[in-house]
Amino acid sequence: xxxxxxxxxxxxxxxxxxxxxxxxxxxxxxxxxxxxxxxxxxxxxxxxxxxxxxxxxxxxxxxxxxxxxxxxxxxxxxxxxxxxxxxxxxxxxxxxxxxxxxxxxxxxxxxxxxxxxxxxxxxxxxxxxxxxxxxxxxxxxxxxxxxxxxxxxxxxxxxxxxxxxxxxxxxxxx
Amino acid sequence: xxxxxxxxxxxxxxxxxxxxxxxxxxxxxxxxxxxxxxxxxxxxxxxxxxxxxxxxxxxxxxxxxxxxxxxxxxxxxxxxxxxxxxxxxxxxxxxxxxxxxxxxxxxxxxxxxxxxxxxxxxxxxxxxxxxxxxxxxxxxxxxxxxxxxxxxxxxxxxxxxxxxxxxxxxxxxxxxxxxxxxxxxxxxxxxxxxxxxxxxxxxxxxxxxxxxxxxxxxxxxxxxxxxxxxxxxxxxxxxxxxxxxxxxxxxxxxxxxxxxxxxxxxxxxxxxxxxxxxxxxxxxxxxxxxxxxxxxxxxxxxxxxxxxxxxxxxxxxxxxxxxxxxxxxxxxxxxxxxxxxxxxxxxxxxxxxxxxxxxxxxxxxxxxxxxxxxxxxxxxxxxxxxxxxxxxxxxxxxxxxxxxxxxxxxxxxxxxxxxxxxxxxxxxxxxxxxxxxxxxxxxxxxxxxxxxxxxxxxxxxxxxxxxxxxxxxxxxxxxxxxxxxxxxxxxxxxxxxxxxxxxxxxxxxxxxxxxxxxxxx
Ligand SMILES: Cc1cc2nc3c(=O)[nH]c(=O)nc-3n(C[C@H](O)[C@H](O)[C@H](O)COP(=O)(O)O)c2cc1C
Ligand code: SF4
Ligand code: FES
Numbered sequence: 072x073x074x075x076x077x078x079x080x081x082x083x084x085x086x087x088x089x090x091x092x093x094x095x096x097x098x099x100x101x102x103x104x105x106x107x108x109x110x111x112x113x114x115x116x117x118x119x120x121x122x123x124x125x126x127x128x129x130x131x132x133x134x135x136x137x138x139x140x141x142x143x144x145x146x147x148x149x150x151x152x153x154x155x156x157x158x159x160x161x162x163x164x165x166x167x168x169x170x171x172x173x174x175x176x177x178x179x180x181x182x183x184x185x186x187x188x189x190x191x192x193x194x195x196x197x198x199x200x201x202x203x204x205x206x207x208x209x210x211x212x213x214x215x216x217x218x219x220x221x222x223x224x225x226x227x228x229x230x231x232x233x234x235x236x237x238x239x240x241x242x243x244x245x
Numbered sequence: 246x247x248x249x250x251x252x253x254x255x256x257x258x259x260x261x262x263x264x265x266x267x268x269x270x271x272x273x274x275x276x277x278x279x280x281x282x283x284x285x286x287x288x289x290x291x292x293x294x295x296x297x298x299x300x301x302x303x304x305x306x307x308x309x310x311x312x313x314x315x316x317x318x319x320x321x322x323x324x325x326x327x328x329x330x331x332x333x334x335x336x337x338x339x340x341x342x343x344x345x346x347x348x349x350x351x352x353x354x355x356x357x358x359x360x361x362x363x364x365x366x367x368x369x370x371x372x373x374x375x376x377x378x379x380x381x382x383x384x385x386x387x388x389x390x391x392x393x394x395x396x397x398x399x400x401x402x403x404x405x406x407x408x409x410x411x412x413x414x415x416x417x418x419x420x421x422x423x424x425x426x427x428x429x430x431x432x433x434x435x436x437x438x439x440x441x442x443x444x445x446x447x448x449x450x451x452x453x454x455x456x457x458x459x460x461x462x463x464x465x466x467x468x469x470x471x472x473x474x475x476x477x478x479x480x481x482x483x484x485x486x487x488x489x490x491x492x493x494x495x496x497x498x499x500x501x502x503x504x505x506x507x508x509x510x511x512x513x514x515x516x517x518x519x520x521x522x523x524x525x526x527x528x529x530x531x532x533x534x535x536x537x538x539x540x541x542x543x544x545x546x547x548x549x550x551x552x553x554x555x556x557x558x559x560x561x562x563x564x565x566x567x568x569x570x571x572x573x574x575x576x577x578x579x580x581x582x583x584x585x586x587x588x589x590x591x592x593x594x595x596x597x598x599x600x601x602x603x604x605x606x607x608x609x610x611x612x613x614x615x616x617x618x619x620x621x622x623x624x625x626x627x628x629x630x631x632x633x634x635x636x637x638x639x640x641x642x643x644x645x646x647x648x649x650x651x652x653x654x655x656x657x658x659x660x661x662x663x664x665x666x667x668x669x670x671x672x673x674x675x676x677x678x679x680x681x682x683x684x685x686x687x688x689x690x691x692x693x694x695x696x697x698x699x700x701x702x703x704x705x706x707x708x709x710x711x712x713x714x715x716x717x718x719x720x721x722x723x724x725x726x727x728x729x730x731x732x733x734x735x736x737x738x739x740x741x742x743x744x745x746x747x748x749x750x751x752x753x754x755x756x757x758x759x760x761x762x763x764x765x766x
Contacts (some may be wrong), residue, residue: 108550111532112515116474137532150534151515153474165475169436170631171667173681174594175622207518207635207685209475210439211260212667213295213592213599222477226263 171212290447292361293601360447379566399585404558432521435634437665449486455562633662686743697740714760
């Protein structure tokens with residue numbers, strides 16, 4: 072990769088845009104992983120775990136700490152489907168669209184989920200409770216259709232079961 | 246009967262939990278407390294018999310007795326029936342002795358022998374069930390002898406390409422370098438597969454043991470596991486296993502007191518299928534976008550951070566302890582032709598008894614799907630079967646007599662890949678499946694070659710035109726031409742094999758490409 076123009080290390084306007092809470096999350100992620108070789112994905116995962124997303128202004132901070140160009144960090148951030156640059160809803164629902172789940176009704180479930188939530192993939196419901204994401208296999212292929220709500224796997228999800236799970240997710244919060 | 250605690254075993258694996266295992270565990274503990282009948286509950290991995298999950302096992306003088314599928318509401322009645330006290334065998338959920346379950350008796354469990362048997366994080370149970378035997382044997386051997394054992398076993402990579410593991414290890418061993426790496430490919434991107442996950446959640450020390458042996462064999466002191474982010478539970482379990490192995494002195498500066506060092510770092514993918522391809526995976530481990538590298542150089546010569554690197558699938562590495570412990574000849578004694586040892590078949594999709602079947606190569610697909618799997622879950626006829634993940638060809642129901650063997654499937658333009666078998670009933674629309682194969686390729690393409698990046702998008706459009714009845718003859722010819730271009734002009738198997746499911750659908754199910762009433766219905 073082409074080396075970028077030298078960055079002005081002391082007066083990076085972008086760092087000042089990062090609010091303190093976000094700066095703390097980025098610093099913690101860097102603390103945990105910056106010393107490991109090639110750990111950019113882990114850094115971004117850690118930031119996203121704390122903030123729900125990777126704020127664009129974090130790119131410069133991460134790039135500087137890892138001695139990378141901003142273009143490199145931005146390139147990684149946008150290459151991988153997991154990373155998001157805007158905050159998600161309070162729950163992230165990852166619905167499996169792959170073949171084994173297709174064989175037991177995932178296409179119908181997908182259509183139902185979009186209709187029931189009123190969003191497309193990557194979209195967040197108007198009440199901010201749920202972001203719908205696609206997954207291509209969750210390793211639950213003998214008991215599909217499968218979905219992951221945050222970190223919890225659900226099996227044999229029919230449309231009515233989906234509605235119940237969503238009621239729980241949306242109602243079960245303060 | 247005595248008041249000594251009874252031992253119950255119940256999986257804590259992700260699918261079993263998704264089917265209610267945690268609620269069953271709570272109910273068991275609550276019921277035992279209510280009755281004053283002490284119980285020791287061991288949470289295990291899953292045996293992979295998913296139609297029986299949650300599968301409860303109870304220790305009795307006559308061996309473990311199985312009950313399943315158990316729901317929390319069943320628990321009081323199971324206690325009433327006296328389970329675990331020599332009685333309870335009459336209960337409707339009683340399945341008899343675990344060892345006699347037909348689904349297990351069909352199998353030759355070598356790699357998965359411990360899955361479902363023990364608490365996956367219990368080091369004492371691991372050692373008591375033959376753990377570390379392979380590693381201890383390896384510690385007494387020269388690196389050449391370890392590589393020779395793996396070569397003689399006939400073990401071929403289980404990640405998909407089926408390359409002989411011993412040859413890869415030898416290349417790495419013979420490449421002199423101050424630093425080398427062992428990388429475990431746990432990206433398990435193929436739809437319809439879950440064996441890597443089951444192994445990591447059910448027997449993580451076996452993978453750790455296999456990686457240490459690989460390190461000793463090629464002269465690497467550092468390992469990486471690249472695990473897909475879609476497996477949060479496997480991530481937690483493996484991180485815990487690494488900590489436990491460290492504390493026990495299995496990993497670290499002196500592996501089991503040998504004075505030889507080996508360590509493992511766990512890393513996560515980020516939702517990209519192409520990062521399962523080994524060179525993309527290496528780029529991703531280096532903190533870059535996951536783009537496929539040109540070969541040569543082979544990773545065994547110049548891999549992670551430019552150092553010689555052995556990269557193997559989870560199941561390849563997890564087979565190694567067995568080979569070192571019981572000998573290459575024992576392992577090679579299973580199988581047929583050039584496919585030696587056992588393969589973890591994963592029966593998925595629309596199938597009655599879906600799950601993991603570890604068997605010697607050579608069994609027919611029909612036996613697996615119809616006899617063991619019991620046909621479709623819907624009860625309708627099997628129409629199509631996709632073997633080997635999203636880049637694998639579709640087979641028709643009349644082609645299932647083919648043996649599970651790398652060469653036999655390749656001779657049919659199909660592939661065994663990572664062992665996933667996805668069953669579809671007669672409601673499947675194969676035009677839709679072909680379209681999905683192209684769309685998936687477009688979605689996951691790393692963008693390096695034009696036929697894959699652009700061709701797949703054009704492929705989706707052409708299939709849409711065919712299905713809309715727009716110049717079907719012409720467009721089918723165009724689609725075939727496009728498939729040829731992708732096969733010939735792609736750097737890796739994503740663009741190079743995505744056309745296989747498309748072509749097989751066209752060849753075997755042409756009626757699904759007509760703008761026919763079949764689809765309109
Ligand atoms: C598009 C693509 C995706 C792949 N995905 C995986 C995967 O998820 N897991 C895996 O073990 N191998 C995968 N492979 C195969 C790897 O490139 C490589 O062959 C494997 O890691 C070598 O290990 P093995 O010899 O033990 O199978 C993939 C290959 C391609 C072309
Ligand atoms: S075939 Fe596709 S995924 Fe493979 S290297 Fe080329 S563009 Fe990348
Ligand atoms: S295909 Fe949906 S979980 Fe594997």
